[in-house]
Amino acid sequence: MTKPTTDFGQVDIFQGDCKTYMVPSFARYAVSKYAMNLWTVELQRRLDESLKGAASHKILVTSLHPGAVNTFAHYLPFSRFFHSLFSLFMTSPDDGASTSLFAAASPVVRAEAEKYGGQYMLPVGVLTSSKATRDTEMAAKLWNTTESFLQTLDI
Numbered sequence: 001m002t003k004p005t006t007d008f009g010q011v012d013i014f015q016g017d018c019k020t021y022m023v024p025s026f027a028r029y030a031v032s033k034y035a036m037n038l039w040t041v042e043l044q045r046r047l048d049e050s051l052k053g054a055a056s057h058k059i060l061v062t063s064l065h066p067g068a069v070n071t072f073a074h075y076l077p078f079s080r081f082f083h084s085l086f087s088l089f090m091t092s093p094d095d096g097a098s099t100s101l102f103a104a105a106s107p108v109v110r111a112e113a114e115k116y117g118g119q120y121m122l123p124v125g126v127l128t129s130s131k132a133t134r135d136t137e138m139a140a141k142l143w144n145t146t147e148s149f150l151q152t153l154d155i
Contacts, residue, residue, distance in 0.1 A: 002027070002034045002132070008142035011149050034132065035142055036063050037120050042139035044118030058113050062103045064121040069096030091123075098124045 007013065013031070021027035040063040047059045070083070070090035102125040103109060109116045109125075119127045132138070 002030050008145055011145055037133040038139040038142045041118045042143045060117045062119055064099050066096045066099050067091050067123040
């Protein structure tokens with residue numbers, strides 16, 4: 001959903017309104033998910049670099065999509081109807097937690113740290129990525145731009 005021209009080397013990416021997209025509000029969401037994946041890649045790289053030689057204590061960073069989880073139908077009018085309808089297409093919150101639990105507690109993730117570190121996971125435990133989310137140069141740009149932006153806010 002993000003455009004190939006999305007550039008996290010510019011601070012205005014954090015303030016853009018995505019008006020050039022067909023659905024601007026969803027595009028903002030997509031850009032934020034793209035940033036989350038890049039940030040995960042860069043954080044893992046930085047941790048690996050700073051913890052060289054401490055392989056037994058490796059910190060793993062993952063980002064994930066829990067799937068389509070029905071966490072809101074009970075807030076809607078006629079919630080019983082919407083809950084029934086959404087349950088046909090969405091998973092329960094308990095099932096939706098499976099990917100987070102897998103990432104946090106699965107012995108497989110720890111045993112295959114090189115495979116899972118800095119990766120993006122879909123339900124349940126399926127690794128996925130794109131050329132854009134593996135762009136280490138853009139990940140570094142995002143990190144540096146974020147630091148610069150936060151400094152302008154005195155954070």
